[in-house]
Amino acid sequence: MDILFENGTIRTLERNSPDAQALLVRNGRIAAVGGRTAVEDQTGIDVRRVDLAGRTLLPAFLDAHSHFTAVANQFLQVSLEGCTSWADMQDRIRDYIRRERIPAGQWVTAQGYDHNLLSERRHPDRLCLDAAAPDNPVVICHQSGHMGVFNTAALERLGVTAQTPAPAGGVIGRENGTLTGYMEENAFLEFQKRVPMRPLESFLAAYRKAQDLYASYGITTVQEGLLRRELVPLYQALLADGSLKLDVVAYGDPEGAEAARQAFPESVRQYHRRFKLGGYKMFLDGSPQGRTAWLRRPYQGEQEYRGYGTLTDAEVLDMVRRAGTDGMQLLAHCNGDAACAQYLAALDAAAREGVDLAALRPVMIHAQLLGRDQLPEVRRLGVIPSFFVAHVYHWGDVHLENLGPGRAEAISPAGSAAEKGIPFTFHQDAPVIRPDMLETVWCAVNRVTRQGRVLGREERVDVRTALEAVTVHAAYQYFEETDKGTLAPGKQADLVILDRDPLAVPQEELRDIRVLETWKDGVPIFCREA
Structure with a gap:
């Protein structure tokens, strides 16, 4: 059956193409998009019409970094969120x-x-x-x-x-x-990780709840941001259960990735039953709000303490070499600018040894304190920063205390990256915060802290750039730009319907926009009750 979306605002997010009046879906992919008459002429005999009724259709969001199992696990734990x-x-x-x-x-x-x-x-x-x-x-x-x-x-x-x-x-x-x-x-x-896991049946139910949570925020592709060996049996059960309705991309530590390669050989760098082993993950430091991020200069009020790294320079370089040899993408958790420097130095050394970084599309996860002076090297090496930009709202006031105003205002330097033509993505690191993409877009555009202070006005980006970070560039980060990220013929019909147009509302209201429906491969997987 063909599915025709009409009578609303259709934002394709294609830079060189106009927005559309209608969109046609056939066999889970976009068959046509454009003017209403031209698209309608391509419909078959059996057509389901979806009246957008003035609402807005966008490509579905892609989660550039989170921890899918940890999000599921939160349904099996005590929530301490909001405790004072x-x-x-x-x-x-x-x-x-x-x-x-x-x-x-x-x-x-x-x-x-x-x-x-x-x-x-x-x-x-x-x-x-x-x-x-x-x-x-x-x-x-x-x-x-x-x-x-x-x-x-x-x-x-x-x-x-x-x-x-x-x-x-x-x-x-x-x-x-x-x-x-x-x-x-x-x-x-x-x-x-030595704490015993809950029964398998409980985890499978929790995974279903986690998928519903992501879908409620318009997300159809999610990340398992640290696949450890202990999680592989859970994924074996999850895939056997057949309950994955979202695409899941996993990145493992060396042991976890090897166990996954053995367990899911058909899922290495390609989807099988909606699961893909995307590459490797390593941690180079901690968190700025916990004062464990590794900085080039001491924390505010400290004489020497700058946080600390978690791997030696040799270990980081070895991991880059391994990614190059195995043809696997590499994600590195870097919050502090010293950790960012360590990663960039390792990538540079590997490139001089012959590792093809362009083929790896290395990702710098969080990049909270990535220095503006480090951005030229980021661009030269083809690194994709994935900014946890919602930190500005959730912990911006804490960063002012820990880092002082100069460094705090420069966290998640998306504006500077955009000026230099560096493609970047945004994420929420769920379950650290909920995978609310529209809140993240609001954060990137407004950069307001909990206490109402504008933090880093010059690092703001416009709404279209923020939306591209969670669609177009996120698809590129996953090597999926030919299948996802924009509304274009031939791409997967991963769609989100919003109650208002983010490109038309006042920027202060972006986080108030509601996700009404989420579609995966032309099938609705979330519909908000009236």
Whole structure:
């Protein structure tokens, strides 16, 4: 059956093509787009007409970086989002244990707290969590995903003692020789992955809920931003279940990527059952709001502390070489400008050795403090920065405290990148924040903090450029520009219907636009109830 969209605003986002009056879908792809009469003349006998009724049709959004399994996992955890004190967090954990009837001895996991928003202005400790759950091992994850806290029972289950050494690039919190329960970066990630997973059936249901969440924000392509070996059996079950309705692109650490290559040989760099192994992922530092991002100059108020890196220069170069040898794309988490410098130096060295960077399309994830002086090198090496630009709103005021006004105003330098002709993308790093693309577009265009301060006026971009970052350039980042990102004949019919036109509303109202419907391959997968 042909599907004809008409009577609304159709924004193709094709730079050299006008917007359209009608769009025709056939067999899951766009068959025609343009003037109403010309498109209607190409319809077959059996046609379903979709009356846009003045609403706006756009290409669906692509998630340039998030953690699909972690988004699913949040449906199986205690949410600490919005907590303002240690007592709030304790109440949430107690209520969860009581409501879900969690038996003594069973693990309890929680996520989403931000110490910057707590009245104590610091992370809780194991004793705080012991009081909330005296009979259960507990781990809570910071909203950034880079740090967290274990209670006493959890530390004992994991075999962590006061003598346990911290992995390189990580911290195990100690005070007067006693464990505090706090860990950050590689230490937290290492012990967090040893926490037992929930039953498979629970995870499959959570994956379905996660897909519904992404689709409700107009997203049809999502990312598994760190595929570890432990997650491969989950993906085997997920693909066998046949419940993927979104395209999922995975990037693994060396062990995870190798396990995925063995498990899904038909999914390497191409979709099979909506899953694709896109490449490799590495972490070079932490988070600026957690003061673990690696900076070229010390944090505000510090004499020497600049955060820290997580890999040596040799390890980073080896990873770039491996990506080149294997023909796999490489994503590097770089928040601080020192981490960005390390990545750029490794890419430059690899290029001089003969690695074809243009074929890899290397991505710099977050690029929060990527320096304006580093942008020429970004362009020369063909690096795609994927900015977490919503940081401006969610943590801009914290960055002012941690970095001072000069550096804080320059975070996510999208305006400067656009001036230099550098293609970039935007993301939300879900579940760090919800995968709300229209909020991200609003952030990029307005750059307003929670407290109402404009942060980095010169780094604002216009609405079309912001939309291209989550459609056109995101498709390019995934090597999918011939299939996704714009509304053009032959491309997949991945579509989103909005209640208003983002290119016509006042820019202050962008985040108030609602996603009404999301279509994947010409099939509606989300429809907002009236």
